[in-house]
Amino acid sequence: MNKNPVITNDEAQMLEWHTLLSYFKDLCYTETGKQYCEKLQPLQYDDIITQYSKINCIKEILLIGHAPDFSGICDITALVDKASKGGTLLLDEIFKIRSFLIAQHRITAFFKSVQYDTSIITELHAIDDCTSLYKQLTSSITDNGNLNENTYPVLRKIQKDINDIRHTIEKNLNNLIHSQTYQHALQDKIFTVKNNRYGIPIKSSHKGNIKGTILDISSSGATFFIEPESIHELNNALLFKEIELQREIDKILQILSSEIGAHAQQLKANAHILAYLDFCMAAARFAIKYNAHTPAISQTPYIECINARHPLLAILLKEKVVPCTITCGKSFNCLIISGVNTGGKTVLLKMLGLFALMVRHGLPITANPDSTVGYFEHVFVDIGDEQNIMQSLSTFSGQIKNIVRILNHANEKSLILIDEIIVGTDPKQGAAIAQAVLEHLVDKKAIIAVTTHYSQLKEVASHQDKFENASVLFDIHTMQPTYHVLLGIPGASYTIEIAKNLSLPDGIINKALSLLDATSQSVDALLSKITEQSHALQQKEQELSLLKEELKNLQEEYNNKIKELQATIEKVTKEQATSFMNELQEYRNVIVNRIREIQSMSMKDANTL
Structure with missing residues (x-):
């Protein structure tokens, strides 16, 4: 921390500095932008000028009517740190990284597409595309946040096996609960899943009438959930397939997490840049909304x-x-x-x-x-x-x-x-x-x-x-x-x-x-009078300034009208001259053609003319 801050916290509170910053914070799109605003630090002279140029650049872009979409930008620091240390991220956590990268590409593409010089925003060039990671995550995870079975066909095969086993078990249980043999023993004509195994609800008084394994007992003790012996092996097969599926998913998540960890430094740097850009966007929106300017x-x-x-x-x-x-x-x-x-x-x-x-x-x-x-x-x-x-x-x-x-x-x-x-x-x-x-x-x-x-x-x-x-x-x-x-x-x-x-x-x-002594009273009265007169003079000066500005505008308007009139006169003159020259050329052509005709005639024909 700076031992000699620009202002102490107590003095900043006297000025309501943090209250003012809260309005800039509210204009940020992202949580990371808001966090940047909360931790805002004073700048050196050259950095202030540079930041003002960036804010003005963004302001002009916003005034055109365009704005980048920051949806998907979130705080990924903790996730990236976890991955960089060898940890395996959950699927929804990797999906956040995927969304971040998509948003990052969308934002950089926006600034490249606008018809405005954004070269002053040097941070845009410092953003690492993370191209290989971007391609890997977008192909590995769908827009819905699921692992892409087209990229990982083994998942589709295992899932199909699981669905087939479930279908077989449910068909078996449907036959059983609709069988007349077990009608008296069933608590309800349904099947359920307890502890990841299929079973049926049996009345406690008939629990010995059905061969199988007890999976659970209701809190009242009136119902026993029993896995019939006929589906025991199918339940085992289903459990083994689900474990196999989870192992494959864990393997994929570990690979993706490792790749994220390898890009940790670039991702965190990008996150910081995008938080700063969001903050600059907020400053530009503040300028537009409240008629503020960079002095x-x-x-x-x-x-x-x-x-x-x-x-x-x-x-x-x-x-x-x-x-x-x-x-x-x-x-x-x-x-x-x-x-x-x-x-x-x-x-x-x-x-x-x-x-x-x-x-x-x-x-x-x-x-x-x-x-x-x-x-x-x-x-x-x-x-x-x-x-x-x-x-x-x-x-x-x-x-x-x-x-x-x-x-x-x-x-x-x-x-x-x-x-x-x-x-x-x-x-x-x-x-x-x-x-x-x-x-x-x-x-x-x-x-x-x-x-x-x-x-x-x-x-x-x-x-x-x-x-x-x-x-x-x-x-x-x-x-x-x-x-x-x-x-x-x-x-x-x-x-x-x-x-x-x-x-x-x-x-x-x-x-x-x-x-009060007479001097004090007379001084106050004089001061009051001077103040009123000075204010009146100031108002007159403002009115005079407005009149001067109005006169200047009228003079410019008059000059523009003169120029338009002169241009019109020149245009008309040029058009008339062109028309006359065209007519003259046509008459010349007629004369030339007539001379040629005369020359081609015989002397006799010429004498008859």
């Missing part, structure tokens, strides 16, 4: 996502999710996110963390394809209440303990996400500690995003180049969050306004306002 990957760690949506919200709410454009780490190191509670600050943090993890694991993200996500070696997370009763840690103590760990391990390749940094203590001292922590992390060149209500941190972001503000917007008129994100502007908390909306008595509201 550009930067070796310099930063995040710049266009129309980004939290992947779990995109799954649950689909098109209802409000997208945002967010950047962190490109021109500054620390993003200070502020604004009203329930406005989406924590969701924004989790989205950034999930995007970093998705990229490290080669998964498409729910953002535009022109987004960029850097290669982060570590993702550190502190989200949620770290109060621990068992360890006697308060919320403040729990967070400090986590921050100490982050400070000790963070570097320029780290993404650090902290929700409500330094709370549960004196606000002024908490803000001071928070600022000191963030400045220290910035000095280490880490990429940081934190949420806060501290005005001191908002001011830091307004004055220091390595910091930047961002706010989650709140509609003061509807008293509802809009879930839009505004970069460069700190957010107001609207604490008193929300408290008033939640019916806190007016007397208390007024008292609270009187306790």
